[in-house]
Amino acid sequence: MVDHRISLTRYLVEQQRVHGHIPSELRLLLEVVARACKRISFAVNKGELGDVMGSAGTENVQGEVQKKLDIIANETLIEANEWGGHLAAMASEEMEGIYVVPNRYPQGEYLLMFDPLDGSSNIDVNVSIGTIFSVLKKPEGHPGVHDNDFLQPGNCQVAAGYCIYGPQTTLVLTVGDGVAMFTLDREQGSFVLTRENVRIPEDTKEFAINMSNVRHWDAPVKRYIDECLAGEDGPRGKNFNMRWIASMVADVHRILCRGGIFMYPWDKREPRKPGKLRLMYEANPMGWLVEQAGGAATNGRQRILDIQPTQLHERVSVILGSKNEVERVTGYHAEA
Ligand code: AHM
Ligand code: MG
Numbered sequence: 636m637v638d639h640r641i642s643l644t645r646y647l648v649e650q651q652r653v654h655g656h657i658p659s660e661l662r663l664l665l666e667v668v669a670r671a672c673k674r675i676s677f678a679v680n681k682g683e684l685g686d687v688m689g690s691a692g693t694e695n696v697q698g699e700v701q702k703k704l705d706i707i708a709n710e711t712l713i714e715a716n717e718w719g720g721h722l723a724a725m726a727s728e729e730m731e732g733i734y735v736v737p738n739r740y741p742q743g744e745y746l747l748m749f750d751p752l753d754g755s756s757n758i759d760v761n762v763s764i765g766t767i768f769s770v771l772k773k774p775e776g777h778p779g780v781h782d783n784d785f786l787q788p789g790n791c792q793v794a795a796g797y798c799i800y801g802p803q804t805t806l807v808l809t810v811g812d813g814v815a816m817f818t819l820d821r822e823q824g825s826f827v828l829t830r831e832n833v834r835i836p837e838d839t840k841e842f843a844i845n846m847s848n849v850r851h852w853d854a855p856v857k858r859y860i861d862e863c864l865a866g867e868d869g870p871r872g873k874n875f876n877m878r879w880i881a882s883m884v885a886d887v888h889r890i891l892c893r894g895g896i897f898m899y900p901w902d903k904r905e906p907r908k909p910g911k912l913r914l915m916y917e918a919n920p921m922g923w924l925v926e927q928a929g930g931a932a933t934n935g936r937q938r939i940l941d942i943q944p945t946q947l948h949e950r951v952s953v954i955l956g957s958k959n960e961v962e963r964v965t966g967y968h969a970e971a
Contacts (some may be wrong), residue, residue: 643669643806643826656812657794664721664745664770665794669806669817669826671715672766674795675708675751676819679764679800688759696731696948704758705729707714708751708766710928722747723773724780726947728916733947735780742778745793746771746785750916753797763801765853765884769920770794785947789919789940796920799884805829807891809927814891820943835930836894839957841876843886851902854937855967883912887955888920891928896956900935910934910952914944918951931961935968 647662657665671956678687691701709729717736722743725734728750736743747770754764770793774784796808804819806826814833815824842863849857865877878895880886886897899912912918922932922939930940932955942951954964 641807645829646815646817646828650810650812654812657810660721660744661770661794661810664716664747665808665810667715667721668712668747668768668796669798671712672804672806673819673824674711674715674801675704675705675766676798676804678707678711679758681705682761684969685950690807691754693728694905697728699755701729701846702752702758702763703756705752705755709757712747712749712751712766712768716747721745724784725749726785726915727751727758728913728948733780733782733785741845742780744773746780747771748785748915748920750913753884753917754880754946755768757880757882762882763799763880763885763888764882765799765801765888766873767797767884767917769915769923785915786944788943789914792919792923792940795923797884797924799888799889801885805888807833807888807924809858809924811927814924814928816891829970832864833891833928835890835925835927835928835957839894839960840873841878841893841895842898842960843878843880843895843956844900845881845888846877848904853884853903853935853968853971855964855971856898856900856902858967859964883917883921890956891924894957896954896960897963898955899953901952908950910950912951912953914942914949914951915947916919916938918953918955920957921953925955929958930956931958931965932956933961933965 650656651662691703691706693701725747749768753767771787774946794810798806806817816830818829820827862870866874901910918939925932934952
């Protein structure tokens with residue numbers, strides 16, 4: 636815990652004025668995103684007391700059934716950002732096309748991408764869920780906004796983070812100057828800095844993967860997990876523990892707090908699909924946060940942040956967390 640109370644607002648002002656890391660427009664945009672997350676947190680908290688649980692009876696562009704909270708969170712983020720003036724457009728896991736912010740002059744400079752409610756399968760069972768976001772600069776040189784403007788690799792992100800709605804609501808952020816965590820003080824209604832310079836240990840004894848897919852995995856992933864499972868008697872010479880929350884925000888949050896490796900790799904169930912998770916809304920922001928905390932993120936062959944996206948809803952294989960473990964799995968792919 637940081638000694639004296641520093642609000643998210645003050646942290647962002649310092650990032651702007653003292654450290655010169657962010658322009659004021661980006662600061663204001665992040666404030667708006669944080670405000671939207673606060674609203675989503677209150678909706679999540681109401682649970683069955685509010686009309687927020689269960690299925691909405693609709694499907695998103697990827698054919699996944701939408702929960703009411705998926706839609707509420709998506710609308711909350713759009714409404715909050717629509718009139719801010721700092722954004723040119725938004726893209727969401729829950730919307731087919733981009734959402735261009737209604738005409739204004741001058742046009743906002745930024746593009747916002749989000750997974751409004753990550754971990755949808757956990758909504759109805761009171762397990763941690765979250766919002767993941769990523770900010771890009773709109774390319775200059777042409778009026779209006781096009782889908783292609785979003786197709787920038789993760790190394791172009793200017794801000795990224797998530798807000799986890801768990802026992803506490805915690806907003807985790809990077810603007811390229813390390814990772815900071817802010818806990819929501821419900822009485823004060825503000826996010827308070829609770830951890831700075833978050834570091835992920837380079838080694839770990841904890842892995843996160845959906846083990847029910849073991850028969851579908853590729854050989855390098857199977858080799859890595861088999862070696863972990865062999866424990867003290869195996870080639871790793873140590874026992875491993877396993878966690879799988881099925882909310883990426885919660886699994887990544889644990890890794891930022893105490894280390895570990897998270898994998899949602901390509902598998903043979905749908906061989907033409909590169910993975911389950913989305914590059915723009917999940918892998919890029921989480922990959923950057925993890926790297927900013929000293930970890931690593933790859934798709935097994937390539938650094939996530941260097942992947943050139945070709946479509947908005949592109950999927951990707953994800954391996955991220957403690958550096959030495961991620962490098963080991965990536966090395967197994969290279970050998971295979
Ligand atoms: P969502 O964005 O629709 O919630 O899906 C993404 C989630 C991740 O949070 C999580 O890591 C993964 O899907 C869990 O998938 P599975 O149910 O296959 O284990
Ligand atoms: Mg998600």
